[in-house]
Amino acid sequence: MTKAIDFQTDPSKYRHWRVEYDGPVANLFMDVDEDGGLFDGYQLKLNSYDLGVDIELSDIVQRMRFEHPEVKVVVMQSGKDRVFCAGANIRMLGGAAHSHKVNFCKFTNETRNTFEAAEADSGQKYIAAVKGACAGGGYELALACNHIMLTDDSSSSVALPEVPLLAVLPGTGGLTRVTDKRRVRRDLADVFCSMEEGVRGKRAQDWRLVDEVIPNSKFDETVARRAREFAAQSPKADVTQGITLGPISRTITDDAITYSLVEVALDRAGRKATITIHGPDEPAPESADALVAQGDQGYMLRLARELDDAILHLRLNEMTLGNWVFRSQGDPEAVLEHEALILDHRDHWLANEIAQYWKRVLKRIDVTSRSLVALVEHGSCFAGMLAEILWAVDRSYMMEDEFEGDNRALAAIHLSDGNFGAYPMGNDLTRLQTRFYGTPEAVGTAKEAIGEAIEAERAEELGLVTYIYDDIDWEDEIRIFLEERASFSPDAMTGMEANLRFAGPETMETRIFGRLTAWQNWIFNRPNAVGPNGALQRYGTGQRGDYDMERV
């Protein structure tokens, strides 16, 4: 699987989904094209999915929020008879490299989190209308919806058959959402997760696996009615017109990816990608209406889309570049102005969507399995939401005092209100709260520094950066750090960083990205699942997995 994966798509290119818009209700049909797999060697039968199917879903969810703010309820359903969704395609998983499986799961997790949060974030509620078999990743899709309706035709069921069938876990949030979101009793969850055939009818409701079970003959009309009811009850303000998300500006060459506001330099020998973010190229809009008029060309949105794409591109297509270096260049005051307009208009739909999108992009950084470092150089603009990157990364270095021959503005960090609640992490804390988990008072101290241009010494005092270096030390220290980092085992790095990044309380989200994913990825490395005689490899041959029965 070496071909480059492109995360950009648009409705004209969809092969697996279609959406019918009906005022405040959008009907989202999953109708996977069997022959439309992203790679060769498997067919996407029974509405099973691969990364390509999920890229389309992610695009739909995103466009739903920006292009269709009139939508208050999205009904996810199958375009096929007798099957809702059979989950991730097993032959695809069986043939995929470990790294692809992991990246695939991470992306699908992020997509599910996104539509799950759409109700709280944007007032867009997702309903799963389940008819036919809904198994594995199929039920995980439904689990991430806000309301699950199941038809009672005495054959449709919901199931998580991964353990008995494939010797892996329902790893796209399945196990976690069953207990943490659906709050299924743990012994019933144990029964449910170890049976291949799943649960149907009233029992599915009794066990809290679905919200409603509906007679088959009344199913479609009940779903339609429920969708209208939810739409009528929705607190979401009416918006008549969305904005259009046009194609992003992007040029990919051998050693660089260039967007309008983001540049990525690829250093394969040094196993490093340098991501440079540029400050605003125009003044902030003066009103929410002006923001809408700018559409997808407004700075905040354009930058989020470009950065988002760069992250996904690097994750999937540049897996040996183990170190990401974040830089920024631009006018920090301008960044603050753009952010302020968004934060001051949180009751405006587009401003809210942009802020929520920034929250998601920053979360993508949080869960990226790369060593992340930020360099706060002269002329940089780590201000407001861009300053969040400094606390998303594993380490940060800041230039101190003037550098010889460098006439850029002295490096300074700028805090805003946004840093104190607008972009919470998966653990529901701000990055500063997480950073100062042992010294909560430091958050308050930092807050008092809003409005300051925080230069190196002060930044170090406030604990906002790891190290500050002057002209004499800078180059060497950075070089040595990056060389050392590049020499460590990538596995140990991934594990260490993922553990250190999320201090504090667990949430469903951290449990999915931490506990569930880690166990799944362990199993994805074990012969019982992926060895030549493991269940995943043997699936479809008729032969069962040959297990090493030692408990570890």
Place this chain on the structure above:
Amino acid sequence: MLDLINVSYDTQIPNNVGLSSDRKVLKALERWHPGYINWWNDLIPENFQKSDVYLRTAVSVDPKGWAKFDYVKMPEYRWGVLLAPQVEDRTVPCGEHYGQPAWQEVPGEYRNMLKRLIVIQGDTEPGSVEQQRFLGKTAPSLYDLRNLFQVNVEEGRHLWAMVYLLFKYFGRDGREEADDLLRRSSGSEEAPRMLGAFNEETPDWLSFFMFTYFTDRDGKMQLESLAQSGFDPLSRTCRFMLTEEAHHMFVGETGVGRIVERTCQAMKEAGISDPYDIDKIRDLGVIDLPTIQKKLNLHYSLSLDLFGQEVSTNAANAFNAGIKGRYMEQRIDDDHRLTGDTYVVRSVRDGTIVTEDVPALTAINMRLRDDYVRDASGGVGRWNKAIAKAGVDFELKLPHEGFHRQIGVFSSVNVDPEGKILSREEWEAKSKDWLPTKADGDFIQSLMVPCYEPGQFASWIAPPKVGIDNKPGDFEYVKLHMA
């Protein structure tokens, strides 16, 4: 009527499974039985329920007991639980447990797979009774009416057989599945039968005969492969069911044969030699051979769909687990494990039909379907002999396996009866020549008037060569209750 309060489960339910001392199963049956009787009573029109029907009842599995003929009212039919005799030292006949002693209890690891197979098999049995519920009103003779009811009560018994297994071996899950077997209903919007072919209507008697010939033959092949199960109670159950299934196929083969015979005879009498002179032939009150061919095309293709995907993981799992074998597994000369073998399947690549070798384990469905096609061609040959003997220049043919398919590799293309892939437009233009049209159905329907006089037959079907239980031609097979 049965005494539902005090059902004696040894006298009213013929069985060789020690029912009276099996408290678990008895308790479950007591609970399930009233629902079953309700299902039956709702299904069969009341005047037939009260009629005396000359039926065969199996009261034991030895040669003397498996076919007792007598008049019986259908709701009082003694649906029994009968397993073929246990074979000493039977071993698992296929898959990874090949050669190990056959299981007398459900192996935990295969419980779900077994249950699913039994439920799917069980779901077809009442399904066909539901499909055929209105046919009694248009029976072409008392002989045929009796055969219909015989098929119906035996399908009912086959449901019992599967329900017994569910009760005996699958605990609470099994009891719930048994309830759902009565809850689902053919063609129902609320809860349809599990397999497509069992949700199609059986609108007329030609359809009934085609169904019993082609679709029940799929049932036979499924039972044959379940009779090879390493789970011995399932194997024994299915072996006994096969003796009854043979009668259903007999009804189908002779039924179509008698229609063909009558058509040829009428043509001869009227001096018509061209089998395609359809209007004239229909004016004789018989069904023209091209229409019979269309019906054959329809039922054959629907029945092929019942075999599922040509390449199937479920089928491979079931074979490898040793819970479902191949047709005549014992007589096949190979290692019965198939881990290294291949099998030829047809597939569609770039718009043409190609053959390819696939791992034999995954092609179990395909193999069973190939066996089915061979098995189904026998009766067609005998029909053709009768046509030839009558001097009519016509031959009935099984269409190509890709014709009119909804499931499997051919479902994505349009294939004519000769096996040529057609464009959508060509198919639309020609399919009326190959499949029954509404007009064909209306014509057949116009012939469907009941003929309830003993010894009399409708215009479009010949009498049988011999009667059931060697009864004479004017025997009153059904004493109709005409209230």
